[in-house]
Amino acid sequence: MSEVVTQHPPFGSVFADVMAIAWYRDGRWGSAEVVPLAPLPLHPAAHVLHYASECFEGFKAYRWPDGQIHLFRMDRHLERFRQSAASLVLPVPEADWVGGMVRSLIQRCQATVPEAPGALYLRPTLIGTTANIGAAASPSTEACLIVLASPVWDYFSGGAKPLKIWVEERATRCASHLGSTKTGGNYAAALGPTMAARRAHQVDQVLFCPGGEVQETGAANFLLIREGHILTRSLDSSFLHGVTRDSLLTMAGDLGYRVEERVFTVDEMMDWIKTGEAALSGTAAVLAGVGSLLRAGQAFTVADGQIGVHTQRLRSALVDIQQGRSPDRHGWLQTV
Numbered sequence: 001m002s003e004v005v006t007q008h009p010p011f012g013s014v015f016a017d018v019m020a021i022a023w024y025r026d027g028r029w030g031s032a033e034v035v036p037l038a039p040l041p042l043h044p045a046a047h048v049l050h051y052a053s054e055c056f057e058g059f060k061a062y063r064w065p066d067g068q069i070h071l072f073r074m075d076r077h078l079e080r081f082r083q084s085a086a087s088l089v090l091p092v093p094e095a096d097w098v099g100g101m102v103r104s105l106i107q108r109c110q111a112t113v114p115e116a117p118g119a120l121y122l123r124p125t126l127i128g129t130t131a132n133i134g135a136a137a138s139p140s141t142e143a144c145l146i147v148l149a150s151p152v153w154d155y156f157s158g159g160a161k162p163l164k165i166w167v168e169e170r171a172t173r174c175a176s177h178l179g180s181t182k183t184g185g186n187y188a189a190a191l192g193p194t195m196a197a198r199r200a201h202q203v204d205q206v207l208f209c210p211g212g213e214v215q216e217t218g219a220a221n222f223l224l225i226r227e228g229h230i231l232t233r234s235l236d237s238s239f240l241h242g243v244t245r246d247s248l249l250t251m252a253g254d255l256g257y258r259v260e261e262r263v264f265t266v267d268e269m270m271d272w273i274k275t276g277e278a279a280l281s282g283t284a285a286v287l288a289g290v291g292s293l294l295r296a297g298q299a300f301t302v303a304d305g306q307i308g309v310h311t312q313r314l315r316s317a318l319v320d321i322q323q324g325r326s327p328d329r330h331g332w333l334q335t336v
């Protein structure tokens, strides 16, 4: 049987030709508008450009076969958005109001929502815009909120290829108190170690395990999976509390897996992967199987090196709900 290969643009590289935008000035949000996608008028002294007052979210809308568009767990993402904003001392917008911006945007760019297996990726982004380079130790009093929409397909360019991961036991992904804040600075902090590992070891991603404790990769959570059992790090401020992670753990419980959330070490992970599976979870990554881990320069195959059966089963179970093939028992989907 020959494989059908379809060429899609790389994740996040194309956009709807409209965006939603609102400005915060004089202690209040102005009205939200949907406008043509265009560069922002930003003062060169804007707080975000100097002191990184920025946070964002990423979630998806799916076009079902009947043409209806459904958002997946937008409420959870917007709650996290508000927590990120609060932790960066940015104005915290009301969730319903941002949700309204998202809906208005989708209504204006409905034609760009791809059919499955694609989705429309929504990217609310909040930046501090106060023009004051003296404000290193004080918050931005002005802000801008934009929502971008981007039709997406696979995040990892290899599609369904098992990933090769570098186990990083020294460098941290970000400051330990900001791990659960979805801020651009965390991605900037992870970039150096990620590029170094890519250059030196040709890996796809880096798994951050400072002090020998497994945390997450630069843009996804990390799960160990085997027959009837899932192990992942328990929630703390060191890593992002993924909505996909939460959804997969809930579904795994429904399917009879024992879900264990606790701190675990690299040594324990190396033992697990002799027979068990490993995978990355996230809105962009969905559930991506890991084929090998590189530790201190030595390669270790994860089980048989292929994407594991449990990883495939859980990924399909999640995607089936998102794309309307399985019932939404937890009320995770909202029509637009």
Ligand code: PLP
Pocket (backbone or CB within 6 Å): 058, 216, 217, 218, 219, 220, 221, 240, 241, 242, 243, 244, 245, 281, 282, 283, 284
């Ligand atoms: N961890 C990091 C660092 C991420 O960037 C993401 C992606 O959003 C995740 C985890 C997964 O989060 P979610 O499942 O909410 O998309």
Ligand code: COI
Pocket (backbone or CB within 6 Å): 057, 058, 059, 219, 282, 283, 284, 285
């Ligand atoms: C997401 O999965 O939504 C992410 O934010 C990953 C992203 C950095 C591409």
